[in-house]
Amino acid sequence: MRGKDNRLPNPITRGFLGVIGNEKRQSISIPLFAILLSLVAASIVILLLGKNPLTAITSFLQGSGILPKPDYAAKKSILTDFMSMINMWTPMIFAALAVAVALKTGLFNIGVSGQMLVAGFVATITVGYSNLPAAIAMPLVLVIGLVCGGAVGALIGWLKHKFNINEVVTSIMLNYIFQYVTSYFINSYYVNPVSRQSQPISQAARLTLVDVNIASLGLKMDIPLAFLLTIPVAILVLFLLNRTRLGYELKIVGLNQKAAKYAGIKVGRSMVSSMAISGALAGLAGVTLYLGYYNSIQPRVLTSVGFDSIAVCLLGNSHPIGILFSSLLISIISKGSNYMSSIMGVPQEIAQVITGLILLFSACGAYIRFRVAQAREDFPGKKLKPRAQKVKEGGDEA
Amino acid sequence: MNTVIIDGLAFAIPLFIIAIGGIYSERSGVTNLALEGFLGFGAFFGAAAVMVLTGGNLAGIEIPMFFAALAFAMIGGALFAMLHALLCVPFKANQVISGVVINILATALTAFFTSQINTYLLGKPTNKFVLGICERFTVPVISKIPVLGAFFTDVYYFIPIIIVVALFMTYMLYKSRFGLRLRACGDNPHAVDAAGGNVSRTRFIAVMISGALSGLGGICFAYSISSSFSPSIYAGYGFLAIAALIFGNWKIGPTLAACLFFGFARSGGHQLTQTLSLPSAFQDVISILPYVLTLLLLVFFSSTNRAPRALGEIYDKGKR
Numbered sequence: 252m253r254g255k256d257n258r259l260p261n262p263i264t265r266g267f268l269g270v271i272g273n274e275k276r277q278s279i280s281i282p283l284f285a286i287l288l289s290l291v292a293a294s295i296v297i298l299l300l301g302k303n304p305l306t307a308i309t310s311f312l313q314g315s316g317i318l319p320k321p322d323y324a325a326k327k328s329i330l331t332d333f334m335s336m337i338n339m340w341t342p343m344i345f346a347a348l349a350v351a352v353a354l355k356t357g358l359f360n361i362g363v364s365g366q367m368l369v370a371g372f373v374a375t376i377t378v379g380y381s382n383l384p385a386a387i388a389m390p391l392v393l394v395i396g397l398v399c400g401g402a403v404g405a406l407i408g409w410l411k412h413k414f415n416i417n418e419v420v421t422s423i424m425l426n427y428i429f430q431y432v433t434s435y436f437i438n439s440y441y442v443n444p445v446s447r448q449s450q451p452i453s454q455a456a457r458l459t460l461v462d463v464n465i466a467s468l469g470l471k472m473d474i475p476l477a478f479l480l481t482i483p484v485a486i487l488v489l490f491l492l493n494r495t496r497l498g499y500e501l502k503i504v505g506l507n508q509k510a511a512k513y514a515g516i517k518v519g520r521s522m523v524s525s526m527a528i529s530g531a532l533a534g535l536a537g538v539t540l541y542l543g544y545y546n547s548i549q550p551r552v553l554t555s556v557g558f559d560s561i562a563v564c565l566l567g568n569s570h571p572i573g574i575l576f577s578s579l580l581i582s583i584i585s586k587g588s589n590y591m592s593s594i595m596g597v598p599q600e601i602a603q604v605i606t607g608l609i610l611l612f613s614a615c616g617a618y619i620r621f622r623v624a625q626a627r628e629d630f631p632g633k634k635l636k637p638r639a640q641k642v643k644e645g646g647d648e649a
Numbered sequence: 650m651n652t653v654i655i656d657g658l659a660f661a662i663p664l665f666i667i668a669i670g671g672i673y674s675e676r677s678g679v680t681n682l683a684l685e686g687f688l689g690f691g692a693f694f695g696a697a698a699v700m701v702l703t704g705g706n707l708a709g710i711e712i713p714m715f716f717a718a719l720a721f722a723m724i725g726g727a728l729f730a731m732l733h734a735l736l737c738v739p740f741k742a743n744q745v746i747s748g749v750v751i752n753i754l755a756t757a758l759t760a761f762f763t764s765q766i767n768t769y770l771l772g773k774p775t776n777k778f779v780l781g782i783c784e785r786f787t788v789p790v791i792s793k794i795p796v797l798g799a800f801f802t803d804v805y806y807f808i809p810i811i812i813v814v815a816l817f818m819t820y821m822l823y824k825s826r827f828g829l830r831l832r833a834c835g836d837n838p839h840a841v842d843a844a845g846g847n848v849s850r851t852r853f854i855a856v857m858i859s860g861a862l863s864g865l866g867g868i869c870f871a872y873s874i875s876s877s878f879s880p881s882i883y884a885g886y887g888f889l890a891i892a893a894l895i896f897g898n899w900k901i902g903p904t905l906a907a908c909l910f911f912g913f914a915r916s917g918g919h920q921l922t923q924t925l926s927l928p929s930a931f932q933d934v935i936s937i938l939p940y941v942l943t944l945l946l947l948v949f950f951s952s953t954n955r956a957p958r959a960l961g962e963i964y965d966k967g968k969r
Binding site for chain 2: 359361410414415416417419420421423424425426427428431432434435438439550551558559561562565598600601603604606607608610611614615616617618621
C-alpha cells in the first residue's frame with residue numbers, strides 16, 4: 252500500500268520520496284498521504300476513547316455499503332446501504348464542482364448553500380407541488396435548478412464586475428436573505444403542521460425513487476436517478492475548463508487578472524459567466540438534495556453540504572475527477588457514521604471530527620509539496636526528517 | 650425605542666469585537682474566514698472551563714464565573730487560532746481554504762467535546778452548557794436622559810469590557826509600533842522584512858489576537874442571545890463580522906458603524922413585528938432588512954473599497 256512505509260519509524264526518506272512521486276503523481280499521492288495522516292490521527296482519538304480504531308474504520312465502510320454488515324434486516328442488503336450512500340453523494344459532487352469552477356476563475360463561491368436553497372425551493376413550489384407526470388417533472392426540476400442557481404450566481408458575478416462588491420460578502424448576504432425569504436414562504440403557505448417542514452413533494456417530481464421493491468433480489472432500496480448525471484457533468488466541466496475557449500479565459504482570469512485584461516479577455520464577462528456556471532451547478536446540487544435526498548425543506552436552515560463542498564473541492568485538487576473521489580470519501584464517512592456510532596458506542600460527532608481532520612491535513616498539501624521539492628533539491632537524504640515532524644505537529648494541534 | 654437601542658447594542662458590540670479580530674488578521678495579510686470557528690471554539694472553551702471549574706453548578710457564583718468565562722474564551726480562541734496561523738503562515742496553505750476547514754473542525758470538535766464533557770460531568774450527553782444570562786446594570790443619572798439614556802439602561806456587563814478592549818486594540822493598531830508593522834505586513838511585507846521586522850511572527854500573532862477577540866465576542870453571544878453554549882452559536886455571526894469589516898473598508902471606525910447598523914436594523918426589525926403585531930412568519934421578512942440594506946449600500950460605496958494589498962498572499966521572501 253502507498254504510504255504504509257511512511258509509518259515505519261526511522262528510514263525511508265528515499266522510499267517516501269519515491270512513493271510521493273513526481274509533480275504529476277503528487278496531485279494524487281499527496282491527498283492520499285493527507286488522508287492517511289488523518290486516519291492515523293483519528294485512530295489515536297478513537298484509541299483514547301478506549302475503542303479499537305480498526306473496527307471503527309470497518310464499521311464506517313459497513314455503514315455506507317462498501318463492506319457487508321454481519322446481518323441485515325428484512326429486504327435490506329449491502330446494496331441498499333450503498334444506494335443510500337450514493338443518494339447522499341450526488342448533491343455533494345455537484346456542489347463541489349460548483350466551488351471548483353468559481354475557484355478556477357479566482358472567485359470564491361461561499362454561497363453554494365444559498366444557491367442550493369433557492370433552486371430547491373423554486374423547484375419544490377413549482378414542479379414539486381404540481382401533478383405533472385414523472386417524465387416531464389424530473390427534467391423540469393433539473394432545468395429549474397440550473398436556471399435558478401445560475402441566475403443567482405450571475406447576479407453575484409455581475410455585482411462584483413459592475414460595483415466591485417466582494418463576492419464573499421454578496422454571497423453571505425444572499426445566503427441570509429434566501430434563508431429568511433424561503434422560510435417566510437414555507438411557514439406561511441407550504442408548511443406541514445406535523446413535521447414543521449415544507450409539505451412533501453409529489454413522488455413524480457422526486458429525483459430519487461424511494462423504497463423501490465426489486466422483486467428479483469427481494470430488496471427494497473432508494474434509487475438516486477440524478478447520480479447518472481454526476482459523472483457526465485464532471486466530464487463536461489473538465490472539458491469546459493481544459494478544451495474550450497471560455498474555459499481557457501476563465502482560468503487565465505483566475506491566474507492573473509491584469510494579464511488577462513491585457514490579452515484582450517473581457518474580465519468582467521468571464522467573472523459573470525464563471526459565477527453563472529458555478530451557480531447552475533449549485534442549483535443542480537440543490538434540486539438533488541431537496542428533491543432527491545430529502546423531499547421537503549426545513550425552513551431557516553442552510554444545508555452544510557454547501558460549506559463542506561468547499562473543502563471537498565480542495566481535497567480533490569479542484570479537479571473534476573478528483574472531486575468525484577474526494578466527495579465519495581466524505582460521503583462514506585458521513586453515511587457510515589450512524590452505524591459506526593451504534594456499533595462502537597462512540598458519539599456520532601466523531602465522524603465530523605474525522606472529516607475535519609482529513610480536510611485539515613489536505614489543506615497542508617501545498618506545504619508537503621513544498622518540502623518534498625526542497626528535499627529533492629537537497630538530494631534525497633537527511634533533509635526530509637523535519638518535514639515529517641512538522642506534519643505531526645499539525646496533527647497534535649488538531 | 651429603548652428596547653431597539655438596548656438589544657441592538659447587545660448584538661452590535663460583540664459583533665464589533667469579532668470584526669476587530671478580523672481586521673487584525675486581514676490587515677496583517679492573512680485572509681480570515683475562520684472567525685466563525687474562532688468565536689465558536691472560544692465560547693466553547695470559556696463555557697467548558699466554567700463547567701469544569703464549578704462541576705456544572707453555577708448557583709451563587711455567576712458573576713465571578715462570568716469573568717472567568719470571558720478570560721478562558723479569549724485564551725481558547727487564541728489557542729485555536731494558532732491552528733489557522735500555523736496552516737497559513739509556516740505551512741503556506743491556501744488561507745481561504747484553511748479558514749473554511751477551521752470552521753468545519755470547530756463545529757465538529759466543540760460538538761464532540763461538549764457531549765463528552767457533559768457525559769462525565771452530568772452523566773448525560775447533552776449538546777449544551779447552560780450558562781444563564783449575563784447580569785445587566787443601569788447607570789443611575791444618565792439613563793434618565795430621553796433616547797440617549799437608553800444607551801446606559803440595562804447594559805450587559807460585557808459591553809463596557811468590550812469597549813475598553815476595543816479602544817485598546819484600536820490604539821494598538823493605529824498608534825503602536827507593533828500596529829504599524831502589522832499594517833505594513835498586509836500592504837508591503839517585503840518592506841517590513843527589509844526594515845528588520847519579522848513578517849511571519851507578526852502575522853502569527855495577528856491571527857492569534859484575532860482568535861482571542863473572536864472568542865470574547867463568541868462568549869458574549871453565548872451569555873446574551875442563547876444563555877448557553879450550544880451548536881446554535883454557529884449562526885453565521887462570524888461571517889456577518891467579515892461582511893461588516895469589508896463594509897467598513899478594513900478600518901475600525903467605519904466597521905463600528907457597520908456593526909451598529911446591523912445591530913439596530915436587527916433589533917428594529919424585531920420591534921417592528923411586535924408593535925405591528927404581525928404574524929410570526931413576518932419576522933423572517935423583517936430579518937432580511939440588515940442584509941438587503943447592506944447590499945444596497947455596497948452598490949453605492951464599494952467602488953472605493955480597497956483591501957490590504959498583500960491580503961491572502963503567502964509571503965515569499967525571494968519574490969520581488
